[in-house]
Amino acid sequence: MRSGASPRHGRNPSSGSRRSYASSELSAASSSSSAASRNPVRIAAAALRSCFSSPESMSPDDSFADDPARTPAHLTPSTRSGSSSGGSTFGSAKQKWGKGLYSGGYANSPKRGEPGGTKFTMAEIQKATKNFNPTLKIGQGGSGMVYKGQLDDGTLVAVKRAKKNVYDSHMSLEFQNEIQTLQRIEHLNLVRFHGYLEHEGEKIIVVEYVPNGNLREHLDCLHGKPLDLATRLDIAIDVAHAVTYLHMYSDHPVIHRDIKSSNILLTDNLRAKVADFGFAKLAPTEADVTHVSTQVKGTAGYLDPEYLRTYQLTEKSDVYSFGVLLVELVSGRRPIEPKRELNERITAKWAMRKFTEGKAIETLDPNLSPSPENYLAVEKIYELTLRCLAPTRNSRPSMRRSAEILWSIRRDYREMFPLDSLSSPKSHQRNPSAKSH
Ligand SMILES: Nc1ncnc2c1ncn2[C@@H]1O[C@H](COP(=O)(O)OP(=O)(O)O)[C@@H](O)[C@H]1O
Ligand SMILES: [Mg+2]
Numbered sequence: 282m283r284s285g286a287s288p289r290h291g292r293n294p295s296s297g298s299r300r301s302y303a304s305s306e307l308s309a310a311s312s313s314s315s316a317a318s319r320n321p322v323r324i325a326a327a328a329l330r331s332c333f334s335s336p337e338s339m340s341p342d343d344s345f346a347d348d349p350a351r352t353p354a355h356l357t358p359s360t361r362s363g364s365s366s367g368g369s370t371f372g373s374a375k376q377k378w379g380k381g382l383y384s385g386g387y388a389n390s391p392k393r394g395e396p397g398g399t400k401f402t403m404a405e406i407q408k409a410t411k412n413f414n415p416t417l418k419i420g421q422g423g424s425g426m427v428y429k430g431q432l433d434d435g436t437l438v439a440v441k442r443a444k445k446n447v448y449d450s451h452m453s454l455e456f457q458n459e460i461q462t463l464q465r466i467e468h469l470n471l472v473r474f475h476g477y478l479e480h481e482g483e484k485i486i487v488v489e490y491v492p493n494g495n496l497r498e499h500l501d502c503l504h505g506k507p508l509d510l511a512t513r514l515d516i517a518i519d520v521a522h523a524v525t526y527l528h529m530y531s532d533h534p535v536i537h538r539d540i541k542s543s544n545i546l547l548t549d550n551l552r553a554k555v556a557d558f559g560f561a562k563l564a565p566t567e568a569d570v571t572h573v574s575t576q577v578k579g580t581a582g583y584l585d586p587e588y589l590r591t592y593q594l595t596e597k598s599d600v601y602s603f604g605v606l607l608v609e610l611v612s613g614r615r616p617i618e619p620k621r622e623l624n625e626r627i628t629a630k631w632a633m634r635k636f637t638e639g640k641a642i643e644t645l646d647p648n649l650s651p652s653p654e655n656y657l658a659v660e661k662i663y664e665l666t667l668r669c670l671a672p673t674r675n676s677r678p679s680m681r682r683s684a685e686i687l688w689s690i691r692r693d694y695r696e697m698f699p700l701d702s703l704s705s706p707k708s709h710q711r712n713p714s715a716k717s718h
Contacts, residue, residue, distance in 0.1 A: 397464045398460075398463070398464060398474050398475060398476035398477060398487075399475060399476030399477075399487075400476060400477065400478065401476050401477065401478040401485070401487060402478070403478060403480055403483065405432070405433075406430070406440060406478055406485055406487070408433075409430035409431055409432055409438060409440060409487075410428045410429075410430040410440050413426075413428055413442065414428075417429045417430065419439065419490075420439075420495070422543075422557065424441070424443055424444065424452060424455055424456075424559055425441060425442050425443040425444045425484075426441075426442050426444075427439055427440065427441045427442075428440045428442065429490055430487070430490075432475075436475070437489075437490035437492075438475055438487050438488065438489065438490050439472075439487070439488050439489070439490045439491070440485060440486075440487055441485065441486040441487075441488070442483070442484070442485050443455075443456050443483075443484035443485070443486075445482050445483070452484070453484070455559035455560065456479070456484040456486070456559075458558065458559060458560070458561060458562075459486055459557075459558045459559045459561070460474075460477050460486060462535055462558040462561040463486070463488065463558055465533060465535070466526070466527065466535065468522075468523055468526045468527075469522075469552075469554075470519045470520065470522050470523035470526075470552070470553060470554055470555060471523050471526070471527075471554060471555050471556075472488045472489055472491060472546065472554050472555070472556045473488060473489040474486075474487075474488055475487040475488060475489065488556070489554075491546035491547065491548055491554050491556070492548065492549055493546070493547040493548055493549050493551070494546070494547060495542065495543045495544070495545060495546050495547070496516060496542040496543070496545035496546075496547060496553065496610075497541075497542035497543040497545075497615075498543075499547060500542060500609065500610070500613045500646075502648065507613075507646070507648035507649070508551070509649070510649055510655050510658060510659075510694070511691070511694060511695065512551050513610040513611070514658070514662075514687060514690065514691040514694065515551065515552075515553075515691065516545065516547070516551065516553040516610065517606070517607060517610055517662075517687050518684060518687050518688055518691060519552055519553035519554075520540070520545055520553050520555055520603065520606065521603065521680055521681075521683050521684035521687055522684055523553075523554070523555040524537060524540065524555065524599050524603065524680045525679075525680045525681040525684050527561075527599075528564070528596040528599070528679070528680050528681070529680075529681060533563050533564075534563070534564035534565075534596070535558075535561050535562070535563060535564060536561065536562045536563075536564050536594060536595070536596055536598060536599055537555065537558065537560070537561050537599050537602075538560040538561060538562055538578055538579050538594070538598065538599070539557055539559070539560045539561075539578070539579055539580055539583075539602075540555070540583065540599050540602035540603055540606060541580050541582075541583050541602065541605075541606065541616075542606060542609050544556050544557040545606075560578045560579065562575060562594060564595070564596060571593075571595065572593040572594055572595045573593070573594050573595075574592050574593055574594070575592060575594050576592070577589055577592060579598070579602070581616075581617060582605060582615070582616030582617040582627075582628075582629075583601075583602040583605045583606070583616055584598075584601075584602070585597065585598035585601035585602070585674070586601075586672055587601075587672065587673055587674055588601075595674055596679070596680065597674035597675075597677045597679075598674070599680060600669050600674075600677045600678065600679070600680055600683065601669060601670060601674075601677065603669055603680065603683060604629065604665075604666045604667075604668075604669025604670040604677075605628075605629050605670070607662055607663075607665065607666045607669065608628055608629045608632045608633075608644075608666055609628070610662075611632070611644060611645065611646065611659055611662055611663070611666075612628060612632055612644045612645065612646055613646030613647070613648060613649075614628045614646075615628065616628050616629060629666075629670055631644070632644040632663070632666070633663070633666065633667055633670060636660075636663040636666075636667065637667075641656070641659050641660055641663050642656050642659070644659075645659060654694065654697055654698050657694075658690055658694045661686075661690045661693075662687070662690060665678070665683060665686050665687065665690075669683060
C-alpha cells in the first residue's frame with residue numbers, strides 16, 4: 282500500500298494508520314442512519330423534500346433521461362437493464378464493450394492509433410519534454426516525476442517517468458500494470474493513453490495532458506477560486522462514470538485500487554479524468570468468482586477495511602474509496618488529518634458520525650455556503666456515502682448505482698436552483714457551453 286513499509290512511503294502527506302477505520306464504528310453509523318431524519322434542518326426543509334425523488338425509486342433510465350449532454354455514451358438503452366446494484370461479482374460484466382467509444386480521438390496521429398499505443402523512442406521523449414526540463418514538471422507521485430510535453434504533431438501530453446531504482450521490483454510491476462490497463466481502456470473520464478517507452482532502465486508512460494491540476498489541489502484552493510457544490514457534484518459523477526466503465530464496460534473489468542483526489546485530474550472546463558493505474562487490478566470475469574486474493578495496495582485513509590482484513594479484492598473496494606472521496610468533496614478535508622482533535626482525525630468517520638447525529642452541516646467545507654439548498658444536497662450525498670463506506674462489501678452499492686444516485690441529486694439540486702442562481706463571484710462555475718474534449 283502507499284504508506285507504511287511501502288517503497289512509496291511518504292508520497293501522501295495525509296498518510297496514517299491503516300487500522301484507523303474501526304469497522305464496527307462505521308457499522309454503528311450505518312445502523313443509525315435513521316437518526317438523520319431527526320435533524321431539525323431536515324424537518325424544516327421538508328417542504329423542499331418533494332423535489333428530491335428517492336434514489337431507490339429511480340430507474341436507471343430515469344436517472345440519465347433528462348441530460349443527454351451528460352449521459353455517458355456507453356450507457357445505451359440496451360445496457361441499462363444490466364444488473365449491478367448490490368452485487369459483488371463481475372458476472373454482469375461479461376458484456377464486452379470493447380474500445381471505440383471515443384476512438385475517433387486518435388485520428389490526427391495515425392501512429393498513436395495503433396492498438397496498445399505507440400512505442401516511443403528516447404529521442405522523441407527528450408524532444409517532447411525538452412530533455413526533461415525542470416520547468417515542465419507538473420507532478421510528482423510515489424512512482425516518479427510527471428512532465429508536460431508536446432509531440433511533433435502538437436499534441437500536449439503528460440510524460441510519467443518512473444524513478445530509476447534497480448532494486449525496486451514493485452516499480453517495474455506498477456509500470457507494466459499501468460501500461461496493460463491503459464491499453465485496454467478508453468473513456469471520456471479516464472486519461473487517454475498515447476504510448477510508452479521501456480529502454481535501458483527508463484520506464485516512461487505517455488498519456489493525454491489534463492491542464493487544470495488535480496482535485497486535491499483545487500480543494501486546497503491552490504488554483505484560486507474554490508469549487509462550488511454543483512461542480513463538486515459534477516466531478517463526483519464524472520469519477521463514478523469512469524469507475525463504472527472500469528468495473529463493467531471495459532474489455533476486461535478493472536479495479537482501480539487507488540481512487541483518491543490526487544488521482545482525479547481536471548480539465549479547463551472542470552471535467553474530471555481519473556488517472557494513475559499503477560495499482561489497477563484485473564477483476565475476475567467468471568460469474569462464480571467473487572474476488573481476487575491479493576496483497577493489499579492503495580492509499581491510507583481510502584482503503585476498504587474488509588479488503589485490509591481479508592485480502593479479498595472486489596470492485597466494492599473502489600466503492601469504499603469513492604465514499605471517502607465524497608466526504609473529501611463535501612468537507613474539503615483530507616481523509617486523514619493528523620493535526621486535528623482525536624475524534625476528527627479520520628475524516629470519513631467524523632463526517633458520518635456528524636451526519637447520523639443530524640449535524641452534517643458542521644462538516645461542510647468552509648469555502649461552501651451553508652445554505653439550505655447546499656445542506657439538502659449534502660444530506661443526500663452523505664446518505665449515499667454512508668452506504669459506500671459500509672464495513673462489508675455486500676452492503677455497498679455498485680459504482681453504477683452510486684452514479685445514478687448522484688445524478689439524481691445533481692438534477693434535483695439544479696432544478697431547485699438554476700445555474701444562474703448558483704453563480705457566485707467567489708466560486709468556480711463550469712461553462713456549460715464550453716467543450717473540453
Ligand atoms: N495526464 C496528466 N496531466 C496533467 N497532470 C498530471 C497527469 N498525470 C499526472 N499528473 C500530475 O502528476 C501527479 C502524479 O501523477 P500520478 O499518475 O498520480 O503518479 P503517481 O503514480 O506517482 O502517483 C498527479 O497528481 C497530477 O498532479
Ligand atoms: Mg497518483
